[in-house]
Amino acid sequence: MGKVTRLYHTLPMSQDINKALTxxxxxxxxxxxxxxxxxxxxxxxxxxxxxxAHAQTHNMVTA
Incomplete structure (x- = not known):
């Protein structure tokens, strides 16, 4: 799970992240x-x- 980012650790989020999310x-x-x-x-x-969503969650957990 080394590539998982908890968003509350990155708040406030950068404009790049906000743009990508939008x-x-x-x-x-x-x-x-x-x-x-x-x-x-x-x-x-x-x-x-x-x-x-299930597949992406599995990838994050097993990465």
Whole structure:
């Protein structure tokens, strides 16, 4: 877990981190809207996001 950063240790966050977080949030929101527009069931969208979150958590814990 050497690459995990606890955000409260880095507060206030740099503008680079804030910009990257804002861009990530925007990209996720756009992808969700596109998936909904394409007719994907909401449960499938949630499952996909949950799967990615689980995989990233696993990577952080085992790194």
């Amino acid at each position: 861009e990530l949030d925007s990209a996720i929101a756009k992808a969700i809207e596109a998936a909904k527009a394409a007719g994907l069931p909401q449960g499938l969208i949630v499952a996909e996001l949950h799967g990615h």
